[in-house]
Amino acid sequence: MEAVINMVLLTLLVVVTLGVVRLRNLFAVVILGSIYSFLMASVFIVLDAVDVAMTEASVGAGISTVLMLTVLSMTRVEEAKPAHSPLLPLFVASATAAILIYGTWDLPGFGLAQTPVNTHVGAAYLERSIADTGVPNVVTSVLASYRGFDTLGETAVVFTAGIGVLLLLRRGRSRARLKKRQEERT
Amino acid sequence: MKLDVVLRIVTKLMLPFMLVFAAYVQFHGDYGPGGGFQAGVIAGAALILYAIMFGLEQSMRVVPTWVVEKMIPAGVLLYAGVGAVSFFYGENFLDYDVLGHDHVHAQELGIFLVELGVFITVAGTMIAIFYGFAGRGREE
Numbered sequence: 275m276e277a278v279i280n281m282v283l284l285t286l287l288v289v290v291t292l293g294v295v296r297l298r299n300l301f302a303v304v305i306l307g308s309i310y311s312f313l314m315a316s317v318f319i320v321l322d323a324v325d326v327a328m329t330e331a332s333v334g335a336g337i338s339t340v341l342m343l344t345v346l347s348m349t350r351v352e353e354a355k356p357a358h359s360p361l362l363p364l365f366v367a368s369a370t371a372a373i374l375i376y377g378t379w380d381l382p383g384f385g386l387a388q389t390p391v392n393t394h395v396g397a398a399y400l401e402r403s404i405a406d407t408g409v410p411n412v413v414t415s416v417l418a419s420y421r422g423f424d425t426l427g428e429t430a431v432v433f434t435a436g437i438g439v440l441l442l443l444r445r446g447r448s449r450a451r452l453k454k455r456q457e458e459r460t
Numbered sequence: 461m462k463l464d465v466v467l468r469i470v471t472k473l474m475l476p477f478m479l480v481f482a483a484y485v486q487f488h489g490d491y492g493p494g495g496g497f498q499a500g501v502i503a504g505a506a507l508i509l510y511a512i513m514f515g516l517e518q519s520m521r522v523v524p525t526w527v528v529e530k531m532i533p534a535g536v537l538l539y540a541g542v543g544a545v546s547f548f549y550g551e552n553f554l555d556y557d558v559l560g561h562d563h564v565h566a567q568e569l570g571i572f573l574v575e576l577g578v579f580i581t582v583a584g585t586m587i588a589i590f591y592g593f594a595g596r597g598r599e600e
Contacts (some may be wrong), residue, residue: 324493325493325494325495325498327493328485328493328494328498329497329498329501332498332501332502332505333501336501336505337501337504337505337508337586337590340505340508340512340590341589341590341593344590344593344594345593348596406563406567407564407567407568407571408564408565408567408568409490409491409567409568409571410490410491411489411490411491411492411493413493413495414489414490414495414571414575415567415571417495418495418570418571418574418575419556419567419570419571422543422554422570422574423553423554425539425574425578426536426539426540426543426554426574428497428578429535429536429539429577429578429581429582430536432581432582432585433532433533433535433536433581433585435585436532436581436584436585436588436589437532437533439588439589439592440529440532440588440589440592443592443593443596444592
């Protein structure tokens, strides 16, 4: 059953990706991107990564789609013709894909208990989380307690991104306002 | 903003559920999936939906820009502040044990405060970026 679900989801992902590559209408591309995020969220649920699925659905399919649509309202909907031939990017992308697929041959089977991921700290966290923190959801206890430093860093990244975007947007606006004021004075 | 009346009514009906769901994801993150980051995004999405349906001016009356801009650093400060408290009690940075009388309580309080910090920063950032983009080209 799981194999069938995986096959359907991954096939749909490929179809959506081809649509994104082929289409010139940016509005359709943004909506397809949203669909792609929803499909990825479903894949994460199949992989039992519910926390990641939730983030993907809310950030990827929700907020970023809205932001993209907001940006679209300021630009043209039709994508401009590329100025250079797409052959070199196509070659780079296919070469990278080939290397990545070659890399997967050496990966251990999915979900095997003997893999390094499941034998080192991961198993220790699963065993000790309740005794150490009293939190049943190990994702939360790792995120906020065992790896609190990392999450502080992540929060700082979100902070930096927010401040950066605000500064960029605000600068343009205050400059426009300044210009207006100068025009009023003269 | 003249939009379809069905959309407006449905939005009004959905908003309280979205906000309660954000609170659920935030406070139930210890037991189920979710946490500060997801809850912050959901709360931000609720306000963005409100802004889309009822206009930017209306949503800026609910959550003004200066509040949003204070939220972004406030969350990081809360997070780092929790670390600093244990620091000044003579423990390691972000060691929650000094926050309560026994180990598990202290951990839960620490995780709660830290997740709250993440929530404030993420929600603030999402709304601020949306305000920044949506308000652009309007004043020029």
